[in-house]
Amino acid sequence: MTGISRTGGQAVVQTLAAAGIRFAFTVPGESFLGVLDALHDAPLRTIATRHEGGAGFMAEAVGQLTGRPAVCLATRAVGAANLAIALHTARQDSTPLIAVVGQVPRAFRGREAFQEVDQVATFGRLCKAAVEVDDAERLAAETARMVSLARSGRPGPVLIAVPEDVLEAEVSGPLAVPAAEPDRPAPSPAQVDAVLAALAGARSPVIVAGAGVLRSAAEAALLAFAEAAEAPVVAAWRRPDVFPNGHRLYLGMSGLSGPRTVRERLVAADVVVAVGTRLSEIATFGYAVPAPGARLVHVDLEPGFSGDRPAPDVAVRADAGVFLAAAGARAVSRPMPEADRMARRAANDADRATFLAAIAIPAGEQPDPRGVHPAAVARALRALLPDGTILTTDAGNFAGWAARHVPLPRGGRFLGPTSGAMGYALPAAIGAAVAAPDRTVVALAGDGGFAMLMAELETAVRERLRLVALVHDNRMYGTIRVHQEEAHPGRVTATDLGPIDFAAVAEACGARASRVERDAEVAGAIEAALAADGVTVVHLRTDPRVLSVDRSRGA
Known part of the structure; x- marks a missing residue:
């Protein structure tokens, strides 16, 4: 026991609590005892797990489900290495997550101390951001900054490494610093009109909706927009919860194991409106969507793509929920001609019937069973x-x-x-x-x-x-x-x-x-x-x- 009541560990934990973080998952380690001690009196529910990978996945699931990050904690080097799979998962899935890991005492750095590793260099490429904080007075501000980074723009995992002596050091400044709430950028009226014009001029449009819709709690707004535009919806890979699966405009989930009808419908689209999705390799069947000659509208907090992928025809930097609310209202106020709507509805109903036939489960018992089918x-x-x-x-x-x-x-x-x-x-x-x-x-x-x-x-x-x-x-x-x-x-x-x-x-x-x-x-x-x-x-x-x-x- 240090006898100090205002420690670096408390600055980390109180700032996390002030940011509304409710859950912490950990395999405990001696390199972050200062954080564990602070958690004893904190409102966060702290759960000991059997493996750091499990702790990381639990935190990732909370972030994906609620939109607000959870924290996973691990000891330096070996414990942090076990978090790596969860950090990569959170990065790929754009899930906000906070990883807090211990580090060797400042006086021992650079000596190949027990479990010493440059954690920013080792894990930084798996994260949206990583930082090592070696001054207890900066811990609250740096923790708040990292929480904001995890939630802003394209969300993702962040890692905070802290030497164990810094966690036990006394703090004279504020123990909790508020984290900035993420910006929710809105589209301009001209951008909304450009998207609606692309849909109106399309022969066979489709909306591809991803996790950005879920993070914005915009499922109802997506439904209203799709109905107003009479545009079918395909869920991005592993995002079937963006749209009611029983709705007549739902045509399935893209990616692995889906019926062929999903790929066929996406490839046939002459306009693809992607909302809150990165259009990954799996979601686009090896970047086959949009097909050559098709127009792409990309609505995202960070529209556009890395590498040599073509730029979207229309790029809209906007929060998915804010965009969908604006576009839905605009589409309702400017309805398409009734003949066009009925023709598009007939085509959509035919596509839905084809999809339903493709997902029907074959009836009957398997011959010569050797276990459960x-x-x-x-x-x-x-x-x-x-x-x-x-x-x-x-x-x-x-x-x-x-x-x-x-x-x-x-x-x-x-x-x-x-x-x-x-x-x-x-x-x-x-x-x-x-x-x-x-x-x-x-x-x-x-x-x-x-x-x-x-x-x-x-x-x-x-x-x-x-x-x-x-x-x-x-x-x-x-x-x-x-x-x-x-x-x-x-x-x-x-x-x-x-x-x-x-x-x-x-x-x-x-x-x-x-x-x-x-x-x-x-x-x-x-x-x-x-x-x-x-x-x-x-x-x-x-x-x-x-x-x-x-x-x-x-x-």
């Missing part, structure tokens, strides 16, 4: 998920069935890493359950990804959370197996896995669990899990011959 899981989820469900998902081929065949329930949210990070689903479900305890939370995982961070089941049980984890177990790294068999037929290497009794692991951590090996058992097991309190794991032994939603192999 993923279609049975998708069928049960379609029937059983309540409104408002938060779905989290890992990377893996198992996720293709839900991506294609399970419309998101009304008012639901979907959290999945566009980075393709494995191990995400369970920690993200924990973050979601912490931030939204009154909602149903369901994690979808494969055996490969789930095993990476399954120790966080104990975290969920200890924190008395309510969530369901569905583990699709085909005893292999299925996504890589597909690529391997396509690229190097008959030369399987390092993609087979041994069995794990996930139900036994869950029970050992204090959770409920069930084992399912037949299609007929799936719906009952999921229904029981959804009705249960606490943490429930459903171990689905899936047929290893079903490699993906588009590919199966023989015996």
